[in-house]
Amino acid sequence: xxxxxRRVAITAGITNNLRKNMASLSIDAANKLAAGEAxxxxxxxxxxxxxxxxxxxxLDQTVVPxxxxxxxxxxxxxxxxxxxxLAAFLLKNKHLYED
Numbered sequence: 001x002x003x004x005x006r007r008v009a010i011t012a013g014i015t016n017n018l019r020k021n022m023a024s025l026s027i028d029a030a031n032k033l034a035a036g037e038a039x040x041x042x043x044x045x046x047x048x049x050x051x052x053x054x055x056x057x058x059l060d061q062t063v064v065p066x067x068x069x070x071x072x073x074x075x076x077x078x079x080x081x082x083x084x085x086l087a088a089f090l091l092k093n094k095h096l097y098e099d
Contacts, residue, residue: 066090066097 050058070089079085 066093069093 050062053061067090070086070093073089074082074086077085
């Protein structure tokens with residue numbers, strides 16, 4: 001009988017721990033979901049703003065700065081494969097120009 005009571009107590013403790021962990025996971029999941037929804041709303045707003053811009057303004061604000069930098073390096077280095085070189089430069093350095 002004593003081993004049975006100990007087993008019941010252990011099982012109850014495990015069950016309580018699982019409930020606490022599940023509640024914690026539920027809160028974390030809800031927070032992540034809310035953050036994801038906020039980010040999606042921001043991206044949607046940003047996209048709408050970008051769509052509303054005149055073409056020249058859009059390019060000047062998003063592509064021209066990194067493209068000019070890449071073309072400057074390309075002109076200086078003059079690699080045999082300029083398109084691949086420029087593509088690699090843009091991919092390598094895009095984080096410097098992203099918001």
